[in-house]
Amino acid sequence: MPINLQMPALSPTMEEGTLAKWLVKEGDSVSSGDLLAEIETDKATMEFEAIDEGVIAKIVVAEGTENVKVGAVIAIIAEEGEEAGDVEAPAAPKAKAAEPIAKEETPAPPPKAEPAPAPAAKAASNANDDRLKVSPLARRLAEQKGVDLAALSGSGPNGRIIKADIDATEGGTSSAKSGSVASAQSAAPSPAAASEFDIPHTSEKLTSMRKTIARRLTEAKQTIPHIYLTVDIELDKLLKLRSELNATLASRDIKLSVNDLLIKALAVSLMQVPKCNVSIEGDQLKTFERADISVAVSIEGGLITPIIKNADSKSLSAISTEMKDLAGRAKDGKLKMHEYQGGTASISNMGMFGIKNFDAVINPPQAMIMAIGAGEKRPHVIDDSLQIATIMSATGSFDHRAIDGADGAQLMKVFKELCENPLGMLA
Missing domain, CATH: 4.10.320.10 (E3-binding domain)
Structure with missing residues (x-):
């Protein structure tokens, strides 16, 4: 019996997608695990794998087709012993009639009187100016x-x-x-009148990912009451510890980034302040028993947040190795759904761009995100004397429905202490 290959739901929020590219053609034999197509979802462009064996008998949806609904038949696989040529594509659903048949039998209203014809000079002018460039x-x-x-x-x-x-x-x-x-x-x-200025430009259709980003961020700002709390963090001890750890890890070809240590610091902070490791869903407040940190990674056409699970209990070397793997596969569109769906809180680091501080938008259903700015040399008071230190600004965005300001402030305090005394996060 022929197998209908349906448009998969490659993320929980996906309702439709773009069939970007077929990796097989009609007549090709496929086995479980073979790559069939590249599908542009609301999160990323992902590869779709076969779970059945057989021959691609019919490609129903051509590559490049947009707005393909989840569950729609995109191809048909003929099983062993079936003739591929005998397989027929499912009939397309009939278009719904604009009006019921009964309504077609009702007498048509009398025709409206035709407006008086425009003057001949004006008609000639209109005929000519249709071909002119006119604002x-x-x-x-x-x-x-x-x-x-x-x-x-x-x-x-x-x-x-x-x-x-x-x-x-x-x-x-x-x-x-x-x-x-x-x-x-x-x-x-x-x-x-603004259209009188013919400014040169290019236009391109929004991708499914960009549409989803626009929709979700709009919803987040409209429905989540954000509260922002900022702290300045002295980074010199953390940078010194990173340098020492990298010296010992060099033989294992592991190089910790500052972001690796900040992921760990946020995860440990969430476990120490569990009132911030929460999610609000309807009339339920969920408090999580581990810290899964979603890390914002910029990719072509948008942003994706691969997750470091159990980041509070993982070693720094494990976080670094896993993060490099996830970021690389994120840029190649190779992440699996469970690797970027979920997370208990997020971290977004724009320090590498020289951004001093910023307010990040919460990624629902999470209730907080930490925005990391650049570490830079600044005048700073240390032991009652003015000195030069490496200072980084971090801003936490909190969902005020789920997290009180005092609890958010406590999380920022713990995060600051762990970054300034980093051995505490390793104990």
Whole structure:
């Protein structure tokens, strides 16, 4: 019996996707685990694997097709012993009629009276100016003043006729002029005037990922009451510990990044302040028993957050190795769904771009995200004396429905202490 290959749901929020590319063709034999297609989801472009064996009998949805609903048949696999040529694609659903048949039998309303034909001069002008470059405002003013656009030379970009060309003309009857002046003065300014500036640009269709990012971030800002708490952190001890650890790990080809240590610090902080390691869902408040840290990774066309699970109990070397693997596969679109779905809190580091501080948007259903700025040399008071130290600003964004300000402040305090005395996170 033929097997219908359906559009998979490659993330919990996915409702439709783009079939970006077929990796097989009709007549190819496939086995479980073979790559069949690249599918652009609401999170990333991912590869779709076969779970059945057989021959690709029919490709129903062509590559490049957008808005393919989850569950829609995209191809048919013929099982062993079946003739691929005998397999037929499922019939496309019939389009719903715009009106019931019964309604078609009702008498049609009498035809409306045709409007009086426009003057011949105006009709000729319209026929000509359809081929001209005219701004919408200039076209409207010309119509009001009775100006023949075909007789004008445009002074705008690429010979475009603009409002100034209409204002400068003496064409039209005096009655048309007086009427148009009164109309123009009483009319409200039109936003179409901005289109007179033909600014060179390119346009491209939003990807499924970008649409989802736009939708989710809009929902997050509209529905989550954010509270922002910032601390300045002295990084010199952390940088010294990182240097010492990297010296011992060099033989294992492991090099810790500052971000690896910050992931660990956030995870340990969440375990010490469990009131911030929560998620609010409907009328339920979930408190998590481990810290899974979602780490923001910039990829082409958007952002994805691979997860370091159990980050509070993992060694720094394990976090570093896992993070490098996840970030590399994220950029290649190779992450599996469980590797970027979930997480109890997030961390976003823009320090490598020289960003001093920023407020990150919470990634629901999580209730907090830590935004990391650049570490930089600043004047700083140490032991009652002004000295130069490496200072980093960190800002926590908290969902005020789930986390009180005092609890958020406690998390920031613990995070600061762990970063400034990093041996505490290793104990």
